[in-house]
Amino acid sequence: MKKVFSCLCAILMVFLIAVPVMPVASAKDYSHLSGTEINVYNWGEYISDGAEDTMDVNKEFEKLTGIKVNYTTYDSNENMYNKIKGGGANYDIIIPSDYMIQRMIEEDMLEKIDFSNIPNYVNILDEYKNLYFDPDNEYTVPYNVGMVGLIYNTKMVTGTPDSWGIMWDEKYAGQILMFNNPRDAFGITQCYLGIDLNTTSSEDWHRAYDKLKEQKPLVSSYVMDDVYNKMESGEAAMCAYYAGDYLSMKENNPDLAFAYPKEGTNIFVDSLCIPKGCQNKEGAELYINFLLSGEVALANAEYICYASPNRAVIENPEYSLKDEKILYPEPEDMPKTQYYHNLPEGLLTLMTSLWDNLKIEGNDDVSIYVGLISFTAICVVCSVYSFARKKKREKMY
Amino acid sequence: MNKKSSLAQKLCTSPHIVWSAIFIVVPLIMVVYYAFTNSEGAFTFENIARLGDYTTTFLRSIWYGIVATIICLVIAYPLAYIIAQSKAKVQSTMVMLVMIPMWMNFLLRTYAWMTLLQDNGVINGILAKIGLEPLHMINTSSAVILGMVYNFLPYMILPIYTVMTKLDRSLIEAAQDLGANKIRVFKDVVFPSTLSGVVSGITMVFVPSVSTFYISQKLGGGSFALIGDIIEMQFQVSNNFNFGAALSLVLMVLILICMAVMNKFSDDDASATGGMMI
Numbered sequence: 001m002k003k004v005f006s007c008l009c010a011i012l013m014v015f016l017i018a019v020p021v022m023p024v025a026s027a028k029d030y031s032h033l034s035g036t037e038i039n040v041y042n043w044g045e046y047i048s049d050g051a052e053d054t055m056d057v058n059k060e061f062e063k064l065t066g067i068k069v070n071y072t073t074y075d076s077n078e079n080m081y082n083k084i085k086g087g088g089a090n091y092d093i094i095i096p097s098d099y100m101i102q103r104m105i106e107e108d109m110l111e112k113i114d115f116s117n118i119p120n121y122v123n124i125l126d127e128y129k130n131l132y133f134d135p136d137n138e139y140t141v142p143y144n145v146g147m148v149g150l151i152y153n154t155k156m157v158t159g160t161p162d163s164w165g166i167m168w169d170e171k172y173a174g175q176i177l178m179f180n181n182p183r184d185a186f187g188i189t190q191c192y193l194g195i196d197l198n199t200t201s202s203e204d205w206h207r208a209y210d211k212l213k214e215q216k217p218l219v220s221s222y223v224m225d226d227v228y229n230k231m232e233s234g235e236a237a238m239c240a241y242y243a244g245d246y247l248s249m250k251e252n253n254p255d256l257a258f259a260y261p262k263e264g265t266n267i268f269v270d271s272l273c274i275p276k277g278c279q280n281k282e283g284a285e286l287y288i289n290f291l292l293s294g295e296v297a298l299a300n301a302e303y304i305c306y307a308s309p310n311r312a313v314i315e316n317p318e319y320s321l322k323d324e325k326i327l328y329p330e331p332e333d334m335p336k337t338q339y340y341h342n343l344p345e346g347l348l349t350l351m352t353s354l355w356d357n358l359k360i361e362g363n364d365d366v367s368i369y370v371g372l373i374s375f376t377a378i379c380v381v382c383s384v385y386s387f388a389r390k391k392k393r394e395k396m397y
Numbered sequence: 398m399n400k401k402s403s404l405a406q407k408l409c410t411s412p413h414i415v416w417s418a419i420f421i422v423v424p425l426i427m428v429v430y431y432a433f434t435n436s437e438g439a440f441t442f443e444n445i446a447r448l449g450d451y452t453t454t455f456l457r458s459i460w461y462g463i464v465a466t467i468i469c470l471v472i473a474y475p476l477a478y479i480i481a482q483s484k485a486k487v488q489s490t491m492v493m494l495v496m497i498p499m500w501m502n503f504l505l506r507t508y509a510w511m512t513l514l515q516d517n518g519v520i521n522g523i524l525a526k527i528g529l530e531p532l533h534m535i536n537t538s539s540a541v542i543l544g545m546v547y548n549f550l551p552y553m554i555l556p557i558y559t560v561m562t563k564l565d566r567s568l569i570e571a572a573q574d575l576g577a578n579k580i581r582v583f584k585d586v587v588f589p590s591t592l593s594g595v596v597s598g599i600t601m602v603f604v605p606s607v608s609t610f611y612i613s614q615k616l617g618g619g620s621f622a623l624i625g626d627i628i629e630m631q632f633q634v635s636n637n638f639n640f641g642a643a644l645s646l647v648l649m650v651l652i653l654i655c656m657a658v659m660n661k662f663s664d665d666d667a668s669a670t671g672g673m674m675i
Contacts (some may be wrong), residue, residue, distance in 0.1 A: 076634070078634045079633050079634070081636070082632060082633055082634075082636050086632075086638075180619065219618070219619070219620075220536055220618055221618030221619050221620075222618070222619035226615075229511075229512075230515075233517060234517055235515050235516055235517060235518075349637075352635035352636075352637070353635075355630075355634070355635075356627065356635065357450070359619065359622045359627070360450075360451060360453065360454045360622050360627060362453065362454075362457060362620060362621055362622065364457070364538050364621065365457075367538075368453065368456050371460050371463075371464070372456055372460050375460075375463055
């Protein structure tokens with residue numbers, strides 16, 4: 001009898017575990033969506049794609065629902081924003097970060113999500129609801145959470161750095177990688193200088209710009225997704241990048257280490273949103289629901305290595321990164337963090353023009369002028385010579 | 398009869414004219430429109446006034462373009478001559494070899510150069526194996542120019558090669574019969590008659606080199622921003638279409654001026670040599 005009871009218990013357990021894991025979308029009939037398409041626009045390396053025996057999330061979704069997923073990627077919020085703002089493309093799902101969501105809501109670029117189509121929203125932890133950019137939970141569903149930190153190569157860096165200051169250390173000239181997007185590059189500079197990340201004083205922005213200019217001769221290159229290649233191959237000694245990506249890099253280069261600098265850093269929440277002008281809202285909501293279901297969210301969390309806002313992942317005993325202190329620091333180790341907020345129009349223009357100025361700065365200016373002047377001189381000499389020769393010849397005949 | 402055929406001609410060419418109007422002329426007008434307006438659509442000279450800050454970037458683009466074009470020419474001219482002189486079978490193989498890299502996407506090829514040139518990349522790995530000092534190659538201006546030369550070299554070789562294959566051998570023989578030595582034959586016969594290929598080669602290398610953007614980002618590490626990079630940034634990061642359009646407009650004008658100057662030179666030379674040959 002006891003055996004039967006434990007058997008029953010086991011079966012019950014299996015069901016209890018399996019229920020939240022199964023895509024709950026089955027509660028609603030979505031067969032009419034079969035054969036339609038959704039266009040998903042996501043960050044690079046930001047979904048489990050079937051590499052190395054992981055789950056191919058998009059393929060699973062297609063198999064389950066018959067909806068075709070057209071998947072494309074971007075590498076910065078600004079790229080994504082400009083593409084959508086320019087009206088060049090229609091997407092059904094985008095995954096911007098907090099400050100960009102705030103901007104897009106302000107500019108009326110996002111659709112309200114029908115949460116009755118997303119029963120799996122119960123999986124989202126309460127601390128990631130009602131965030132500043134979407135106080136009433138109308139437009140967004142959190143996808144990943146992360147912080148920016150310092151990634152360095154222990155073979156090339158001496159000691160254990162604990163300050164952003166190391167990225168301005170001349171000892172490492174030519175081995176430093178810097179963000180190739182203005183918001184993050186200014187962000188860590190502001191952290192280092194102790195300036196508020198969302199400061200509205202233009203003087204503060206100029207101070208950060210001067211600091212970036214000071215750093216430029218030391219920077220090997222300004223990177224986004226290239227960072228993987230450069231850090232994994234030992235091409236650069238350090239970079240500032242997103243914490244989760246460190247875990248992916250470390251798998252390929254065990255010499256890498258990570259630190260949250262004492263000056264504090266940026267925290268971000270990337271959320272699933274549906275932009276205005278989407279063609280298949282119901283399909284998009286089904287996709288969001290699918291991403292939130294336990295099994296899929298776990299596969300994504302394991303693949304992307306970012307912190308998950310999903311209860312079904314955090315509480316899953318199979319989740320291998322659960323004890324990863326970089327993603328889930330103990331409250332006492334938690335670095336000082338700040339969110340980016342959307343900047344007012346005038347400051348945005350200031351920031352991008354300062355960024356432009358930083359980028360056009362070169363260290364070969366003299367050689368350009370010398371080269372161009374000597375080239376023009378040679379051209380002039382040649383043409384004068386050929387002209388003179390022509391004249392002489394005309395005289396001869 | 399005559400009228401009818403001209404009508405037929407018109408009908409035949411009209412699709413092309415409509416196509417060019419929609420996809421070439423209209424975009425050009427839009428570039429000009431954007432360049433002289435602000436984000437609200439009001440007329441302004443602000444974008445043009447801001448261009449002065451970017452003088453160095455413009456000059457850098459032009460200088461790199463010139464250097465890349467000259468290197469391409471120096472490599473391509475003898476190569477085209479050698480190809481044109483070889484047997485038909487060898488010729489087609491060699492032309493094939495020139496073309497094959499073009500089958501692969503240009504972004505991929507540039508990315509591959511990044512892996513080759515890195516401080517612990519393939520080339521430095523080989524140097525270390527044979528006991529030589531490693532070289533610092535990536536993130537230098539030479540790397541950017543190398544990228545340009547590599548990517549645009551076929552556009553120099555092919556036009557020159559085409560002209561060379563059409564070169565009339567009897568002209569060379571005639572010059573030799575008249576007692577010209579090898580240098581004289583080359584200077585007065587071969588080079589002038591292949592000049593049209595050289596000119597179109599220069600155009601086809603110089604224009605894309607000046608306006609290129611990806612190469613300098615990947616091989617220059619962001620320290621050698623070219624005007625193409627700045628234009629790309631206006632559209633991708635800064636969301637300032639108007640200033641981006643102003644930059645593009647200036648770039649177009651600069652290229653047109655360069656082309657006009659060069660065509661003037663080549664016309665002069667051609668008429669001069671033409672006169673000589675008569």
